[in-house]
Amino acid sequence: MPRISSGLGFNDHLGGCKARWGLGRMDYIVPPGLYAIGHPTAHDPVLVTANYKMSYDIIRRTLTERNIWLLVLETYGINVWCAAGKGTFGTGEVVRRVTSTGLAQVVSHRCLMLPILGAPGVAAHQVAQRCGFKVSYATIRAADLPEYLDNGLVTTPGMQKLTFDLYERLVLIPVEVVLASKSLLIAAAVVMLVCGLSGGVSTGIMALFAYIGAVLTGIVIGPLLLPWLPGRSFAVKGAVAGLAWTTCFRMLTAGAGWSWAATVAALLALPAVSAFYTLNFTGCTTYTSRSGVRKEMRLGLPLMGGALALGVVLLVLGRYI
Amino acid sequence: MKDFRYLKDVVTLELDRAGCIGCGRCVEVCPHQVFVVSEKKAVMQDRDACMECGACALNCPVKAITVDAGVGCASGLINEWLQERKLGKLSGGSCCS
Numbered sequence: 001m002p003r004i005s006s007g008l009g010f011n012d013h014l015g016g017c018k019a020r021w022g023l024g025r026m027d028y029i030v031p032p033g034l035y036a037i038g039h040p041t042a043h044d045p046v047l048v049t050a051n052y053k054m055s056y057d058i059i060r061r062t063l064t065e066r067n068i069w070l071l072v073l074e075t076y077g078i079n080v081w082c083a084a085g086k087g088t089f090g091t092g093e094v095v096r097r098v099t100s101t102g103l104a105q106v107v108s109h110r111c112l113m114l115p116i117l118g119a120p121g122v123a124a125h126q127v128a129q130r131c132g133f134k135v136s137y138a139t140i141r142a143a144d145l146p147e148y149l150d151n152g153l154v155t156t157p158g159m160q161k162l163t164f165d166l167y168e169r170l171v172l173i174p175v176e177v178v179l180a181s182k183s184l185l186i187a188a189a190v191v192m193l194v195c196g197l198s199g200g201v202s203t204g205i206m207a208l209f210a211y212i213g214a215v216l217t218g219i220v221i222g223p224l225l226l227p228w229l230p231g232r233s234f235a236v237k238g239a240v241a242g243l244a245w246t247t248c249f250r251m252l253t254a255g256a257g258w259s260w261a262a263t264v265a266a267l268l269a270l271p272a273v274s275a276f277y278t279l280n281f282t283g284c285t286t287y288t289s290r291s292g293v294r295k296e297m298r299l300g301l302p303l304m305g306g307a308l309a310l311g312v313v314l315l316v317l318g319r320y321i
Numbered sequence: 322m323k324d325f326r327y328l329k330d331v332v333t334l335e336l337d338r339a340g341c342i343g344c345g346r347c348v349e350v351c352p353h354q355v356f357v358v359s360e361k362k363a364v365m366q367d368r369d370a371c372m373e374c375g376a377c378a379l380n381c382p383v384k385a386i387t388v389d390a391g392v393g394c395a396s397g398l399i400n401e402w403l404q405e406r407k408l409g410k411l412s413g414g415s416c417c418s
Contacts, residue, residue, distance in 0.1 A: 116349075162352045287325045288327045
């Protein structure tokens with residue numbers, strides 16, 4: 001039985017930081033199986049988690065100086081919440097891992113503690129039927145586990161409430177920027193080429209700045225200012241942030257000889273770009289629904305596409321008027 | 322999540338009160354406190370807070386809850402549409418897809 005240390009070292013922190021920036025994120029894993037934190041006995045509780053190393057690290061750090069069993073499921077390096085959505089943090093894997101680790105011989109009780117965000121993948125009553133272990137959904141955050149354990153395994157209302165504060169949003173942004181960078185580079189090259197060819201190098205560079213700014217506004221500013229941007233729709237929030245960016249950019253570069261057509265084109269196209277990227281952040285949030293995103297896309301994508309196309313047409317026509 | 326409210330009247334969450342046995346699992350698994358148990362039956366007290374994660378439906382032992390659960394990000398949905406039409410996949414796709 002592997003006994004694991006509950007302190008995190010430099011490499012754990014470095015690894016976590018790299019994963020946040022998308023470096024080797026999909027290979028940041030620990031082998032699935034049963035681990036001992038401290039010196040647990042047959043009576044100590046069993047906590048279930050995913051084999052994403054960041055999930056595992058957060059758990060073992062939180063449970064410093066406690067005796068507890070940690071059952072790590074094979075989720076292919078994906079965190080609990082996303083793996084539950086995909087079904088890899090699921091009923092079948094819980095049953096399989098309980099069986100393959102011989103958990104029933106290691107502990108005398110028949111209880112498993114699962115993170116609440118694992119519930120979209122696990123049917124508690126089926127786990128009980130199939131392997132005899134009763135599932136309790138403990139807390140949302142690992143940070144609440146010590147209180148839960150000290151509290152006689154009772155989930156307080158606070159432990160069951162999702163939050164999405166500024167810091168929680170901030171740590172999600174780096175990987176979004178990295179993931180968007182590939183398509184960003186291609187699109188930026190096209191923007192610069194088209195504008196450069198039709199209006200000279202300086203126009204091309206300016207358009208490139210405007211475009212990258214609009215993308216970053218959508219990916220970074222939209223999510224950070226989420227509660228303060230108007231409306232419930234993410235596309236609207238992104239468009240408002242994009243409009244603010246376009247206005248700032250237009251004012252800062254006022255000396256560059258903007259034609260009225262270029263101004264209108266920028267006011268149409270850039271907010272549409274920001275709106276798309278902020279809408280995509282719905283995948284990172286913990287309160288948007290699939291039906292809501294679908295509705296936003298059905299209404300928003302044609303509008304964004306239309307605004308973008310109209311902007312390009314205006315820009316081209318503007319050169320001949 | 323009082324600071325964060327998403328669109329109104331869009332979610333597909335449905336509860337069959339007649340089938341409910343009042344076990345309270347839905348209350349336990351919902352991270353947005355959509356359900357409460359009242360008079361031995363579950364009630365949706367805040368349906369618009371639902372994020373369609375599907376935890377309640379999966380954990381309901383009598384299948385009294387239904388919801389269309391799944392990936393909820395824009396690129397994930399675009400990929401779903403593309404794959405349904407066998408048009409490949411968006412590059413740079415992220416999150417859970």
